[in-house]
Amino acid sequence: MAPPQQNANALPKYIQLSELLIRDIDAGRLLDGERLPPEREMAVSLNTSIGTLRKALADLESKGLLRRVQGSGNYIQKSAKAAGVYAMFRLELMSGGGLPTARILSARCQEKSADLPQFGASPRATRIRRQRYLNDVAIAVEEIWLDASVGELSSEMLSDSLYQTYLKRLNFWITRAEDRVSIGKLPDWTPPGFGSPGTTSGYIERFSWSDQPHPIEFSRTWFDTTKAVYVQRLK
């Protein structure tokens, strides 16, 4: 049905479908090489017709995110290229997925504090503190230390996606990262409303590398385990 009265100014359905799938691919919920269900099956499951679905799939193929093989199936294409901005963000709502956003609490350049592990080449770093959301639900607080050797950032320069900011403002790119997941306690600067400092929470440490031998970013994330989990999907 061509949406008669439902949604006057909605995007075409096949565009909506396309973007829905793009988000799943970017977020890593659909893995590289993974095969999608048959088109007929997928169409009924998405409550649409094959023709419409195929338009969406054709769009994905033109974007290089999908490989379509007649007689075989539709396969997710690794793309890797400029892939998911959120690809490295692995917290999801218990119900699955969620659209990630962030609110900057503070951002300034300062001496590295003593409790930080060794990383980068400079004694100074930009410290960014953020509240993270999935579907507008606060799920984590985060402290990011960006080594001063790659430049300095001020709060006005920050966008929701830090990695995008790094690329646009400081002209470097994160090529590798390592997460270490454990448990921790909410820091004393936790914003009111999220939880009391000292409350036990999930805890992620991340080192990120650009093209230098030493990591140039170190971050700590405390997440509310009643609302979100750290998800990893394996080939």
Place this chain on the structure above:
Amino acid sequence: MAPPQQNANALPKYIQLSELLIRDIDAGRLLDGERLPPEREMAVSLNTSIGTLRKALADLESKGLLRRVQGSGNYIQKSAKAAGVYAMFRLELMSGGGLPTARILSARCQEKSADLPQFGASPRATRIRRQRYLNDVAIAVEEIWLDASVGELSSEMLSDSLYQTYLKRLNFWITRAEDRVSIGKLPDWTPPGFGSPGTTSGYIERFSWSDQPHPIEFSRTWFDTTKAVYVQRLK
């Protein structure tokens, strides 16, 4: 036939076989120069046809992992990187790495308990409880539920690597898994010496898929966050 009706969105079988063997080579279970069983024999052992198996072997040869000699046999080409011993076990000591071993606490087939999430097709499952070690340091306790639809296991049949047991004894293999990391409390069956039941610990839930649409294994792992962390290395 393309996936007959066994699985909605499984990769072609020859790809699955190829990746299965790649994992075995990477994990060092197949050594350099080692000769594989004859194709005919291998085909029945992997419960597939020769044609399909040969596609998988051809794929391995194209990847340079296999040397195929007519009249002689198939030989592993190079081990190269003796990477991840147990690629799917992602707990590491704080100091990094560690040789994983396990001690079976119990193993029996029973009704699925009510607190389990939905998985598999059978109301019964094999429940395996293990203590896990890295370099002989106890770092986790683990409870694995293997859906009875793929078969049942007794403790005598178990080896250190469950995935190897699955392949040899029950004739299936894990193609995909999903980890969800959070925090939890040690279960009441925690062996003395590891920690008191109720102690807060790291907590991993894992779903594993074979070639069926529903996961056929569900496991819970409680790990000591003072001794080990869940590590994920990205790209």
Place this chain on the structure above:
DNA sequence: TGGTAGATCAATGGTGTATCAATTTTAATT
């Protein structure tokens, strides 16, 4: 133009069978 519906075509994956060719093993011969 966007969405739906249906019919039909063509490519692919998986299986099964038969046959050929290269290699290795075994046995016989010298």
Place this chain on the structure above:
DNA sequence: AATTAAAATTGATACACCATTGATCTACCA
């Protein structure tokens, strides 16, 4: 003991068959 011939083993190739699946086209509606 060395050589040679036969036999068994093993991978290589080809073809037929079938179900699944994407591709294409036409018609219809708002």
